Amino acid sequence: MPEIHAARRAQAQPKIAENGADAALITVPANVRYLTGLVSSNAAVLLPADGPAVLATDSRYAEAAVRDCPDVELLVERQIEPALAKLAAERGWRRLGFEAQDVTVERRDVLASLDDGPELMPIGRVVEELRMVKDEAEIDLLARACAITSEAFASVLAEVRPGRTERELAILLERTMVDLGAEAPAFDTIVASGHNGAIPHHSPGGRPFAAGDLITIDCGARFAGYHADMTRTVALGEPAGWQREIYELVAAAQRAGVAAAVPGAELAVVDATSRDMIAAAGHAEHFQHGLGHGVGLEVHEAPMIAAKRTGTLLDRVPVTVEPGIYLPGRGGVRIEDTLVVRAGTPAAEMLTTTTKDLLVL
């Protein structure tokens, strides 16, 4: 659908002008995809503040670019960034914005050393800011990614039993997502059992599940480029009092966080809504990561819902809400949904639909 990409480029162009640039060199892969539709590990867009864009990629992706991006001028080059910078200068776009969050010092130095090259200036996160608010077609793709995730989760639950290992479950879950239509897992699946549950980003290993474990499973499918992200913690055998207690606390904090995720809510306030409940129960130091993040063409994207973030949530912004409690040496609980902040509805649109009641397996 080239017209969608053309509309997105038209939205970005005034921001380029506002930043004082004549054109922007867009290199973040998700931004290139967003503006052109091209999926490539080596492509860049030269987007002037006014007028048509130029897409550059190497010969490996030339055929895909011709097919997927018929409405942009195409440059097939080995060294795409210098080629576009030279072209900018030739076209009189002397002030060239670049994405300083992506371009390395080495790559910038190459551009700065070009004869008659443009003047370089950081352009900020112009495209990331546009990407934050999704259109309904994007939300549909994300919803499909989340539906695959929930379905895969349900189908592997029977395999959560004593003796199975974290890694076995992670592999099974990832394969099931692909079998259900995911193009790939959205990120490396986390399965953290027993004391490993105290490590928020535990890499699943050979530890076999045992009765008495809490098991945290953080997974997501990628569908048409969009990333689902969901976490559930389940109990193997009847949970101990402390396990049920932290579970119910995290579940309540998660519900409160979801309820607070409305258009206009300040990011820091949404974070505090969950965090304060956890802190009030004496677990402030056991919840050290942010409450959530945007999801879309990247698994972590704007907005970040965290204590020191400024800014507010907007209509049609998909985010995660994922409080946790991690008790070193003992275990942990995290509960995470992907949902869409919506104006005019009583609550956010929940995309991950697996129950948040504590499942005792």
Next chain:
Amino acid sequence: MPEIHAARRAQAQPKIAENGADAALITVPANVRYLTGLVSSNAAVLLPADGPAVLATDSRYAEAAVRDCPDVELLVERQIEPALAKLAAERGWRRLGFEAQDVTVERRDVLASLDDGPELMPIGRVVEELRMVKDEAEIDLLARACAITSEAFASVLAEVRPGRTERELAILLERTMVDLGAEAPAFDTIVASGHNGAIPHHSPGGRPFAAGDLITIDCGARFAGYHADMTRTVALGEPAGWQREIYELVAAAQRAGVAAAVPGAELAVVDATSRDMIAAAGHAEHFQHGLGHGVGLEVHEAPMIAAKRTGTLLDRVPVTVEPGIYLPGRGGVRIEDTLVVRAGTPAAEMLTTTTKDLLVL
């Protein structure tokens, strides 16, 4: 084995001094792993030209760092790069080298804006150059990755039949590698059939195999961080004359390239050995990528074997040799091995052992 990492750090230190720095901030993940053993997506090493190193990571990886890197000072911080830069200044290491191939302009600007921060200078690819020559323990891990790759390839061949799709075969091959002990595929598997074989980096899709296809399969297992890389092209049904012709040409060019990969050989000469044979047969424009690359903790690392590269091969350097011929609209052939350049042996040590005779399935 902390002593291995300590020895590697000791090897890097004189290079830091030679570059005129008091210390280096190492941020390339594979370099951090090489120097400390820590596997992390957010870690950095402050390595002085003389004296003990400091490893920084965030709380997610603190436990792993304590376990895997008992011999280095550990700093657990959210913002690891500013923390290490400040520490460098405090310790009187005023000239701080950094990896300009990795650090973005944005991250560099954060370091440059620190009060009383160190003076920043690009340090070059000091650690990448050390990583090029492997020790025998590394070669053993790479050999295991290659053995898994060859075994998985053999076990999926029976599934290369009419009606099966590229994507089905790619998924099956990746799953088989994991089932055989790979921690993950080393990269996204390429399966390019029929006319798709003309696209060197084709993304496997829904095209069903058909009699008369050449099918190029580029795959590799990752084992303990080391990346195998192997490509074979097979024929489905009796190959046409042109198919057999380009196959035999690529196979001969590949043999010649492997034979040329000896210690002391110039990279550009090794590339030319294969390339000239393909060009002499009139296919110069049908082989546009480099002949090969180093493999190790990254799937593409130094040295690059390509036309304009300077430098020579050394003893104990694992590389790929992978010529190809790509005929737009028709199809292609690529044959690739991972092998170790060895001094004093009649030939390179071949790590990928799948036959290079044309398999007719």
